[in-house]
Amino acid sequence: MNFLETFKVALEAILSNKMRSGLTMLGVIIGVLAVILLVSIGEGARVYITKELTGLGTNLLIITPGKTTTSGGFHPPSAGTVRKLTYDDAQALRRRAWLLTDAVPIVLGTGRIKFKNLGRDTMVIGTTPEFQRVRNLFIGIGNYVSQNDVDTKAKVAVLGTKVKEELFGDQNALGQVVMLSDARYRVIGVMQKKGTSLGWDVDDVIFIPVTSGQELFDTDSLFEILASTPRAEDVERAIAQIKNILIRRHAHKEDFSIQTQGAMLSTMDTILGVLTAVLGGIAGISLLVGGIGIMNIMLVSVRERTREIGIRKAIGARNSDIMAQFLIEAITLSGVGGVIGIILGVGIALLIPLFVTVLPTSVSLWSIAMAFSFSMAVGVFFGVYPARKASLQDPITALRYE
Amino acid sequence: MIHLSDISKTYRMGELDICALCGVSLTVKAGEIIAIMGPSGSGKSTLMNVLGCLDRPTGGTYTFEDREISAMNDDELAHVRNAKIGFVFQSFNLLPRFSALKNVEMPLVYSGVPSKYRTERAVPVLEKVGLGDRMEHKPTELSGGQQQRVAIARALVNNPPLLLADEPTGNLDSRSGEEILNILVDLNNQGVTIMIVTHDHDVAARCKRIINLKDGQVVGDRVQA
Numbered sequence: 001m002n003f004l005e006t007f008k009v010a011l012e013a014i015l016s017n018k019m020r021s022g023l024t025m026l027g028v029i030i031g032v033l034a035v036i037l038l039v040s041i042g043e044g045a046r047v048y049i050t051k052e053l054t055g056l057g058t059n060l061l062i063i064t065p066g067k068t069t070t071s072g073g074f075h076p077p078s079a080g081t082v083r084k085l086t087y088d089d090a091q092a093l094r095r096r097a098w099l100l101t102d103a104v105p106i107v108l109g110t111g112r113i114k115f116k117n118l119g120r121d122t123m124v125i126g127t128t129p130e131f132q133r134v135r136n137l138f139i140g141i142g143n144y145v146s147q148n149d150v151d152t153k154a155k156v157a158v159l160g161t162k163v164k165e166e167l168f169g170d171q172n173a174l175g176q177v178v179m180l181s182d183a184r185y186r187v188i189g190v191m192q193k194k195g196t197s198l199g200w201d202v203d204d205v206i207f208i209p210v211t212s213g214q215e216l217f218d219t220d221s222l223f224e225i226l227a228s229t230p231r232a233e234d235v236e237r238a239i240a241q242i243k244n245i246l247i248r249r250h251a252h253k254e255d256f257s258i259q260t261q262g263a264m265l266s267t268m269d270t271i272l273g274v275l276t277a278v279l280g281g282i283a284g285i286s287l288l289v290g291g292i293g294i295m296n297i298m299l300v301s302v303r304e305r306t307r308e309i310g311i312r313k314a315i316g317a318r319n320s321d322i323m324a325q326f327l328i329e330a331i332t333l334s335g336v337g338g339v340i341g342i343i344l345g346v347g348i349a350l351l352i353p354l355f356v357t358v359l360p361t362s363v364s365l366w367s368i369a370m371a372f373s374f375s376m377a378v379g380v381f382f383g384v385y386p387a388r389k390a391s392l393q394d395p396i397t398a399l400r401y402e
Numbered sequence: 403m404i405h406l407s408d409i410s411k412t413y414r415m416g417e418l419d420i421c422a423l424c425g426v427s428l429t430v431k432a433g434e435i436i437a438i439m440g441p442s443g444s445g446k447s448t449l450m451n452v453l454g455c456l457d458r459p460t461g462g463t464y465t466f467e468d469r470e471i472s473a474m475n476d477d478e479l480a481h482v483r484n485a486k487i488g489f490v491f492q493s494f495n496l497l498p499r500f501s502a503l504k505n506v507e508m509p510l511v512y513s514g515v516p517s518k519y520r521t522e523r524a525v526p527v528l529e530k531v532g533l534g535d536r537m538e539h540k541p542t543e544l545s546g547g548q549q550q551r552v553a554i555a556r557a558l559v560n561n562p563p564l565l566l567a568d569e570p571t572g573n574l575d576s577r578s579g580e581e582i583l584n585i586l587v588d589l590n591n592q593g594v595t596i597m598i599v600t601h602d603h604d605v606a607a608r609c610k611r612i613i614n615l616k617d618g619q620v621v622g623d624r625v626q627a
Contacts (some may be wrong), residue, residue, distance in 0.1 A: 002514070005511060005517075009511075011498070013499075016499050307495070308497055311495045311496075311497060312512075313456075313480065314489050315484060315489070315509040315512065315556065316481065316483045316485070316509055316513065316514050316560075317480060318481075319476055319480075320479045321480075321512060396451055396456050398455055399491070399495065
């Protein structure tokens with residue numbers, strides 16, 4: 001009895017009890033669907049975050065005050081600061097660290113911006129002109145903060161598109177005077193629209209000169225210094241150079257931390273990889289349950305068809321023929337279930353981003369291949385025992401079975 | 403054609419060994435038609451199962467067409483059942499999900515005949531047993547006599563030299579039983595060796611040789627005119 005023949009027999013048996021076969025398959029369908037869906041959501045998050053972090057500018061170095069022993073990853077913003085990072089530190093780096101293309105001092109805070117009777121609490125970032133290049137954020141209309149503005153502590157502001165729309169609507173904002181906390185600032189430019197990046201609305205921000213920012217927040221320290229190197233190979237040497245310069249300025253103490261974009265990227269990648277694996281594993285459990293459903297139904301089916309097994313053996317079926325018949329039946333159930341699950345899973349994964357825009361998905365070929373081969377393996381694994389049980393039936397006992 | 407020598411089949415029941423067949427020896431020549439009779443529990447069915455290679459004897463030797471059956475493995479026995487022996491059961495034993503034609507084709511599936519030739523071979527056999535117009539019916543749509551004729555067609559489709567019938571008329575009314583018996587006798591006239599287990603003396607009367615069993619032993623073996 002060849003394979004095609006056995007397959008036809010198995011298919012006939014499956015179709016003769018559509019309801020039962022359908023429900024059994026549903027277990028596998030849901031399992032495969034869950035694997036593909038959850039893995040594609042995990043993968044989607046990974047692809048999305050990698051893209052966003054890379055979009056911040058590669059070869060980025062972030063220097064923060066305070067020493068953290070871990071390299072890469074996130075640092076607690078309130079970590080005990082021994083000595084502050086100052087504007088002069090940034091200036092020193094800019095002058096002497098020749099491996100760096102930029103060293104941008106940053107102060108960060110929130111402030112209340114008012115225009116006429118409209119007000120808005122928003123994030124205020126004090127920067128230098130190079131910030132645009134380092135963070136890939138560019139001016140739309142007017143001018144960005146200039147070096148002269150920084151040197152003279154000019155009261156000038158560049159608005160994010162959202163802030164501009166909230167306060168000025170369709171009106172021209174350039175040249176208007178706004179109140180930022182209690183100081184008067186002149187609007188000199190509006191940024192390009194950028195949208196949300198890693199949960200941070202880049203358009204809901206006001207940029208001012210870093211020196212004005214220090215005055216505004218009444219501080220002489222910096223939130224961080226953003227530095228960048230032209231080539232990825234230079235990152236390690238640049239770090240050494242930064243340390244060298246800053247340690248000398250900080251009384252020979254390393255009381256600052258340097259994070260690299262690459263380290264952050266790989267940390268995130270690891271975290272999200274684990275997340276994807278966990279999601280896939282949870283979904284795998286439901287696939288396992290589906291497999292147990294197949295085994296259950298196959299055992300019932302073997303018992304119900306004891307007499308059929310007896311008859312087939314009496315007219316010449318070998319043990320292997322009976323084994324093949326039931327095994328292929330189980331594999332067909334799980335295989336067809338797997339294919340349906342893949343079609344549904346991929347379909348839903350592709351539809352999700354259209355309706356839930358915050359949930360990016362990425363259907364990977366390996367998750368499809370894995371889900372399918374896993375579902376086939378489930379069919380084989382959970383089909384072997386019932387099929388073997390069927391094939392070892394004694395023909396006489398089987399024929400007498402009522 | 404068949405030679406049984408001191409065949410025994412014993413079952414263990416608790417402490418006791420009970421023999422269903424206790425040293426049966428007999429020889430069957432090709433072309434015979436034999437009735438096997440005896441009271442319930444005399445070992446008729448066990449003998450039938452041993453002859454039909456469904457069961458292995460616990461002792462003695464069984465030679466079928468010069469081949470030693472007792473020494474065969476499961477697959478070889480399956481091949482003998484498929485190609486050399488046709489079974490007809492009291493309760494027909496057709497597969498209810500399949501049409502009469504598919505039921506008759508079933509043994510050919512296991513002998514590896516491709517599907518287009520299967521129908522070619524099954525149709526004439528069904529016509530021979532008078533069911534040419536009922537081939538697409540399922541067993542449940544057929545009368546008892548018709549079902550037994552499908553079963554005979556299935557037993558014959560591989561042209562086996564031996565046909566074993568276990569109470570073939572037991573579940574049928576007398577008219578249908580008569581028809582089935584006519585078919586069997588007719589087949590015997592065409593050269594098929596036939597052995598029928600029966601209680602029915604009218605059935606036995608149509609057979610040329612009658613073997614009587616009692617308590618697992620042959621107590622009578624006579625040829626009638």
